[in-house]
Amino acid sequence: MSVDKAFREMISAEVQQQLKSFQTTLVRDLSALRALVEGLGPIASLLGVSSPSGRRRGPGRPPGAGRKAGGRRGRRTRLPAGGACAIIGCKRASRTKGYCSAHYQKLRMLSRSDRRPADWKDYAAPQSVTDLVLPRGRAAHKKKDSSGS
Numbered sequence: 001m002s003v004d005k006a007f008r009e010m011i012s013a014e015v016q017q018q019l020k021s022f023q024t025t026l027v028r029d030l031s032a033l034r035a036l037v038e039g040l041g042p043i044a045s046l047l048g049v050s051s052p053s054g055r056r057r058g059p060g061r062p063p064g065a066g067r068k069a070g071g072r073r074g075r076r077t078r079l080p081a082g083g084a085c086a087i088i089g090c091k092r093a094s095r096t097k098g099y100c101s102a103h104y105q106k107l108r109m110l111s112r113s114d115r116r117p118a119d120w121k122d123y124a125a126p127q128s129v130t131d132l133v134l135p136r137g138r139a140a141h142k143k144k145d146s147s148g149s
């Protein structure tokens with residue numbers, strides 16, 4: 001038991017001493033390496049190599065070259081912010097000429113079939129145009145028949 005303990009203590013002392021000397025050499029080597037790197041720094045920057053003190057750039061776009069955080073691509077950027085659809089009661093945002101996508105399609109359909117009301121103007125003020133309720137089903141067919149004859 002006691003022999004074993006003594007042996008262990010001897011080994012731990014040996015290991016600690018070894019470790020201490022290793023640490024000192026490591027620290028010395030590191031400081032030497034750092035001095036070497038610092039000495040090489042100006043040369044590296046002259047050669048165009050990024051110095052360790054300078055900011056490293058990874059692959060990809062450089063900062064600031066990408067899209068701006070608030071900006072969107074396409075036509076949406078031209079629209080006034082927070083514009084509502086021109087149709088009264090429509091809660092969607094305006095997308096084209098002051099109308100939301102659905103009501104702009106309706107506007108196109110109405111103008112194509114010569115049924116566009118006078119107040120359905122381009123770039124109408126938000127919530128200023130009364131919606132047009134088109135007849136559906138049999139009523140639509142009846143109207144078509146009556147207009148045809």
Ligand SMILES: [Zn+2]
Pocket residue numbers: 085086087090091092099100101102103
């Ligand atoms: Zn709408």
